[in-house]
Amino acid sequence: MRTLHHSPLSAESRMARLALREKGVPFETVVEPFWERREAFLALNPAGEVPVLTEEDGSVVAGAAALLEYIDEVAPLPPLIGATPGERAETRRLVGWFRYTFAHEVTGNILGEKVMRRFNGGGQPSSAAIRAGLANLHVHLDYIGWLNERRAWLAGPSFSLADIAAAAQLSVLDYLGDIPWARHDGARDWYARVKSRPSFCAVLEDRVVGIPPAAHYGDLDF
Amino acid sequence: MRTLHHSPLSAESRMARLALREKGVPFETVVEPFWERREAFLALNPAGEVPVLTEEDGSVVAGAAALLEYIDEVAPLPPLIGATPGERAETRRLVGWFRYTFAHEVTGNILGEKVMRRFNGGGQPSSAAIRAGLANLHVHLDYIGWLNERRAWLAGPSFSLADIAAAAQLSVLDYLGDIPWARHDGARDWYARVKSRPSFCAVLEDRVVGIPPAAHYGDLDF
Numbered sequence: 001m002r003t004l005h006h007s008p009l010s011a012e013s014r015m016a017r018l019a020l021r022e023k024g025v026p027f028e029t030v031v032e033p034f035w036e037r038r039e040a041f042l043a044l045n046p047a048g049e050v051p052v053l054t055e056e057d058g059s060v061v062a063g064a065a066a067l068l069e070y071i072d073e074v075a076p077l078p079p080l081i082g083a084t085p086g087e088r089a090e091t092r093r094l095v096g097w098f099r100y101t102f103a104h105e106v107t108g109n110i111l112g113e114k115v116m117r118r119f120n121g122g123g124q125p126s127s128a129a130i131r132a133g134l135a136n137l138h139v140h141l142d143y144i145g146w147l148n149e150r151r152a153w154l155a156g157p158s159f160s161l162a163d164i165a166a167a168a169q170l171s172v173l174d175y176l177g178d179i180p181w182a183r184h185d186g187a188r189d190w191y192a193r194v195k196s197r198p199s200f201c202a203v204l205e206d207r208v209v210g211i212p213p214a215a216h217y218g219d220l221d222f
Numbered sequence: 223m224r225t226l227h228h229s230p231l232s233a234e235s236r237m238a239r240l241a242l243r244e245k246g247v248p249f250e251t252v253v254e255p256f257w258e259r260r261e262a263f264l265a266l267n268p269a270g271e272v273p274v275l276t277e278e279d280g281s282v283v284a285g286a287a288a289l290l291e292y293i294d295e296v297a298p299l300p301p302l303i304g305a306t307p308g309e310r311a312e313t314r315r316l317v318g319w320f321r322y323t324f325a326h327e328v329t330g331n332i333l334g335e336k337v338m339r340r341f342n343g344g345g346q347p348s349s350a351a352i353r354a355g356l357a358n359l360h361v362h363l364d365y366i367g368w369l370n371e372r373r374a375w376l377a378g379p380s381f382s383l384a385d386i387a388a389a390a391q392l393s394v395l396d397y398l399g400d401i402p403w404a405r406h407d408g409a410r411d412w413y414a415r416v417k418s419r420p421s422f423c424a425v426l427e428d429r430v431v432g433i434p435p436a437a438h439y440g441d442l443d444f
Contacts, residue, residue, distance in 0.1 A: 069311070088291065093284050093288040
């Protein structure tokens, strides 16, 4: 059986889980406390990051972007990148946008401070960083709303890895209760559609010891 | 004609230039001072980052990873990712490694402090950051040497985007004279082979006003 090493509040891990489920690929999961940098885990992925997929033959796929492309290559249906080179470039641009620009400007500032510092032993959270993350979040939610107005899904006519990448980031912040949905109807409309997909069930059931989710986290109507 | 908006000392831009040349795709270049965040450029790429490719029909491809995949899709030969899903995953893992782990731990600390601060008006370079970057660089050069011992090219038997991603980062640091080649024979051997490829000519001719390159920068024998 394919095994995915992941971490429940890692947006990168959630991307892989969502993509595997959208493709209908069976897999087992192992929760990896990647911040402990276990030697056995570093042997799988020298970068020490989740997600990592191991195949039954022992081969290893690491690196979240590499893993998404790999999943799309071994399980081409349903297509999650796009039909033409142009559509595929737009999907990948948005995946990069959410994985780096959004992750750096928003998720890193909020989740990094509120949660990861506990695991890393990094001291008190910086309230300035959290404030910056929350301020940046509005700009990104507006952008999602802007895309939602113009396209059926974020990258174009079909549900794609762009929706998965965005939902992976937002779902982690939503777990912490940090998304101001009331002020962002467009983004909420899009997220409600993603959230109701069967691939999202497991993510909505995630619970982390000592960090209870926001009350509305699992609700399809929020 | 395809036009690439790039910046000479941007490793991400160099990746795109190298990939286009390896594929033999004709293109024009425009140097973009991306730190000025020109409105016309933000309209092409809301992330405000280089590289950006514009096609003759006006379509735009932005995001360095998306652009590499796009180039490989519109010009499949010679293949630069790999033959099997496993090989392709290994290439993409290494591309991610150099674009993020290496860029964050090394290039950002060195180039970011020595060069980008001038353009950003960010004040004095941090010597602590530069020292950290140079210390991390040794670990990464050892890793390149380790791969070079085991494989013909970084990701496997063929020259690939992994070599391009690594060479893009190293060539920028080499411009600044910051690579301790004397202590890293394996990495030097690999880089000498990359450097002598025709696709590398234009990169070796890059000059930035006010920042002369290290004396050996363009030499194939260094």
